[in-house]
């Protein structure tokens with residue numbers, strides 16, 4: 489069975505920002521981890537191209553929406569390749585195939601008697617592409633996310649009978665694994681308990697969208713169309729493109745990883761739409777927090793937006809990944825601080841993990857002729873082996889419950905403890921006595937072996953750094969052997985040659 493994971497489909501009103509990079513990196517780490525466990529993974533990302541927001545952005549630039557979307561979609565696609573994101577599907581909601589899926593899906597929902605014509609009146613945030621629940625002083629109220637005034641709308645729209653699914657949605661959202669973390673689940677439970685209202689799924693004032701069959705002047709509401717992008721993605725790039733094909737090839741999604749602002753769409757509207765169409769709801773919706781910069785919301789007006797392109801070219805992929813994965817607990821808000829970033833990278837990656845590799849390989853090269861030493865059992869208890877085994881168990885447990893920060897900390901802790909083991913045993917003193925040679929061999933073997941395991945555990949988190957570590961130990965990850973088997977203690981071959989070492993990470997300077 490496939491494991492399907494998705495990022496949100498990003499609006500193409502602008503190029504990727506750090507928030508989109510964050511979500512995509514987390515998804516990438518999870519996708520890589522599941523592949524290591526032998527799962528067939530379908531990792532979906534893509535862009536959400538329709539709607540009023542995009543139509544206006546293109547108008548402001550004086551170009552056709554399609555031209556604008558082509559340009560920004562390409563930037564997203566190239567960007568994810570630059571970040572070494574291992575996505576399997578990149579879906580564009582302006583594609584012809586997607587339109588076919590939307591139409592097919594709409595027919596199913598209509599056949600369930602869940603569509604009717606009504607009048608939609610209310611205050612709308614174009615940034616969110618969402619009606620807001622009767623805010624007080626609506627004409628002066630600004631959307632807290634976009635800091636823009638709401639717009640009054642009053643038009644005939646097609647509606648989806650969301651209210652009909654009250655009971656089913658209540659049951660679903662109470663399942664403890666459906667919405668995580670718990671704070672997010674509670675928000676949604678509260679929202680649903682107030683009673684679900686039908687919502688409009690078409691627009692008469694937006695031409696940049698998919699036309700509703702049978703209604704000349706209506707296009708589908710951008711969210712109705714966009715959520716279906718996940719379904720289209722599964723059968724995209726295959727010869728037959730249909731709803732049935734997507735259902736057979738992987739539906740439902742295992743995890744939608746999204747920001748907390750778009751939880752209602754994914755955890756309430758979307759499952760109801762799917763049930764109406766006779767399809768299964770996603771298995772899990774994981775809502776992450778928001779990133780701020782030096783404690784402040786990032787925004788163009790504040791002039792504090794962090795350009796991910798600059799970050800990537802200045803520091804490289806692994807440092808940014810490490811900071812975002814290890815320093816932010818998934819679900820909580822996170823803050824990007826320049827000084828903290830430099831300190832964490834220098835402490836964790838350069839001084840702890842990099843230095844460990846450097847120490848271990850230079851001692852082996854000096855004392856054992858550039859080779860992995862013998863591994864004869866001298867000590868009665870191998871503390872490092874025991875520590876590594878516990879680390880692996882905890883790491884897997886934490887990854888399985890998507891606590892990636894804790895998984896990363898487990899690896900770091902193993903590196904810290906391996907350095908301590910070296911310090912405590914002081915092989916540089918022991919080596920002075922000839923009789924101690926077997927003991928020194930054992931110590932250095934243990935340190936090298938522990939470093940090999942650190943390298944393997946870093947594979948989904950920091951793919952590049954991980955390969956560099958294992959290359960320098962002459963023991964690379966082999967995809968034909970299950971990853972978990974390769975984590976077994978003692979697999980580093982004694983007497984094998986150690987390649988010439990080179991620094992795996994450069995220390996960063998704080999400017």
Ligand code: MSP
Nearest residue numbers: 496497498499507536714715746747748749778779
């Ligand atoms: N197009 C919709 C999603 C449709 S999914 C079928 C959309 N796009 S978005 O580009 O505006 O937002 C994409 C994601 O970025 C959302 O999950 C949102 O929470 C996230 N973020 C936006 N700003 C963010 C931060 N400052 N920090 C972290 N994530 C943030 O919504």
